Amino acid sequence: MFILNANDKAPLYRQLYNQIREQVLSGKLPAHAKLPSVRDLATELETSRNTVEGAYQELFAEGYIYSRQRSGYFVSAIDQPVAPVSRLTAARKPHRPSASEPIFRFDFHPARLDPAGFPLAQWRSCLLETLRESPAELSHYGGFQGDGELRCNIQRYLERSRGVMCDPERIFVCAGLQQSLDLVAHLLREGHSTLAVENPGYHLSRAVFQNNGFEVVPVEVGPGGMDLEALRASRSGIAYVTPSHQMPLGQVMPIANRLNLIEWAQSGGNVIIEDDYDSELRYHGKPIPSLQGLRPDADIIYLGTFSKVFSPALRLSYMVLPNSLLAGFHALYRDYFPTVSLLEQKAMARFMAEGHWDRHIRRMRIVYQKKHDTMLKAIEQHFGARATVIGAGAGLHMVLELRESSRGESAIISEAAACGTYLFPFSATCAGGAPDTTRLMLGFGGMTAADIGEGIRLLAEVCLNVEEKCPREQGQK
Ligand SMILES: Cc1ncc(COP(=O)(O)O)c(C=O)c1O
Numbered sequence: 001m002f003i004l005n006a007n008d009k010a011p012l013y014r015q016l017y018n019q020i021r022e023q024v025l026s027g028k029l030p031a032h033a034k035l036p037s038v039r040d041l042a043t044e045l046e047t048s049r050n051t052v053e054g055a056y057q058e059l060f061a062e063g064y065i066y067s068r069q070r071s072g073y074f075v076s077a078i079d080q081p082v083a084p085v086s087r088l089t090a091a092r093k094p095h096r097p098s099a100s101e102p103i104f105r106f107d108f109h110p111a112r113l114d115p116a117g118f119p120l121a122q123w124r125s126c127l128l129e130t131l132r133e134s135p136a137e138l139s140h141y142g143g144f145q146g147d148g149e150l151r152c153n154i155q156r157y158l159e160r161s162r163g164v165m166c167d168p169e170r171i172f173v174c175a176g177l178q179q180s181l182d183l184v185a186h187l188l189r190e191g192h193s194t195l196a197v198e199n200p201g202y203h204l205s206r207a208v209f210q211n212n213g214f215e216v217v218p219v220e221v222g223p224g225g226m227d228l229e230a231l232r233a234s235r236s237g238i239a240y241v242t243p244s245h246q247m248p249l250g251q252v253m254p255i256a257n258r259l260n261l262i263e264w265a266q267s268g269g270n271v272i273i274e275d276d277y278d279s280e281l282r283y284h285g286k287p288i289p290s291l292q293g294l295r296p297d298a299d300i301i302y303l304g305t306f307s308k309v310f311s312p313a314l315r316l317s318y319m320v321l322p323n324s325l326l327a328g329f330h331a332l333y334r335d336y337f338p339t340v341s342l343l344e345q346k347a348m349a350r351f352m353a354e355g356h357w358d359r360h361i362r363r364m365r366i367v368y369q370k371k372h373d374t375m376l377k378a379i380e381q382h383f384g385a386r387a388t389v390i391g392a393g394a395g396l397h398m399v400l401e402l403r404e405s406s407r408g409e410s411a412i413i414s415e416a417a418a419c420g421t422y423l424f425p426f427s428a429t430c431a432g433g434a435p436d437t438t439r440l441m442l443g444f445g446g447m448t449a450a451d452i453g454e455g456i457r458l459l460a461e462v463c464l465n466v467e468e469k470c471p472r473e474q475g476q477k
Helices: 012-026 038-046 049-061 085-091 120-133 135-139 148-162 179-187 203-209 228-234 255-268 323-332 342-353 356-386 409-418 449-463
Strands: 065-068 072-077 169-175 194-199 215-222 238-243 271-275 301-306 317-320 385-392 397-400 438-444
Touching: 012 169, 012 449, 038 049, 049 072, 120 135, 120 342, 120 356, 135 409, 148 169, 148 301, 148 317, 148 342, 179 203, 179 301, 179 317, 179 323, 194 203, 194 228, 203 215, 203 409, 215 228, 228 255, 228 385, 238 255, 255 271, 323 438, 342 356, 342 449, 356 397, 356 449, 409 438, 409 449, 438 449
Parallel strands: 194 215, 194 238, 238 271, 271 301
Antiparallel strands: 065 072, 169 317, 301 317, 385 397, 397 438
């Protein structure tokens, strides 16, 4: 009736448990049927009584069987259908992409990082050292605001490299932009109902505020950043901006406009959300100092992340609140637990304290600058005067504006996909849908230099309507 396999990784009692459970659920063992005694079944299966006893005890504890005094175990009556074990086990099998989930040979997604760039050895040693030195720390949740040492290290880093002025009490460790904005949206909901966002701009910020019941007003961005006249006309009380590297167009908001924007906030009781997402990656000249650093006492919420240089998988970011919002923030979230693993926060604190963070940034700047330059060269070679690059010189992507293409974004994206090439739609960053001219977002972070060259060549063929497109067998991985 039951088969135990000594070579199976699952313990014998668990194998027996699974088989009995499956038969109970499938009805093969009917309700109230008597199970063999522990001794009889152990003899029949040539196994120990402990194995059978262990299986019965677990089935009993979970209610699949019941016992009657001096009569043994019986099958419980179960009316509701339950997923059989075999299906649960199947669900636990490792996920492999199916044919309908394409794997792209050339992935131009703007948020991909260099797969070989992660500082594995240093990070592993920081994690292990943290475990070794502070095992007791791992027996509690940690504070909602984030690990104190990490906040101190972030504060020093921000002051040194971004000109952000604050004390660690104003810093909150978060699990990415989405969470920071969710917290901020709840906090600001009482006094505000409208948010101005850059157009084009980061689509996620729009979505988070919309999901929190805000009216989101797109405001055009030009070379000077967000159009301040349009911002005033929007009557929004909050402006979300990316002033040091506009997402997606890459401009830097000039100092005069920064000061005007701050003036807008200070004179009108308004709030600025400054998203400084990839400020570490500037390839020519000095990094652009933050807006927050110009007026540390203004109502500017500053957001930064470890996703662009370190790893987006870690979900580790930070937010600096203005003094005016601190008390309200603490009151609203005083019962909340942290959402970022304390182990990883402590490991990051160590990673920064030991100088790995600064060294890693310097290393990655060189890695990404090479990829950036390779992409520019390949665009020049394959598109020539038929396209213009917008927003080069920083970050992990650039935008390509096509001059002579008769094709729209969606045709290019689908044909590129058929050639094994992924493009993130630029139109997703536009509040009003696709712009008149075709623009392509070209991320280079996750690709090798060779793939950047080959991918751009292929893309030029797709965009410029060259007859012989990708040879499928080469294009698809
Ligand atoms: C403008 C902008 N802000 C923030 C982020 C991501 O931040 P996080 O990974 O911390 O959520 C991105 C990611 O691409 C981004 O483009």
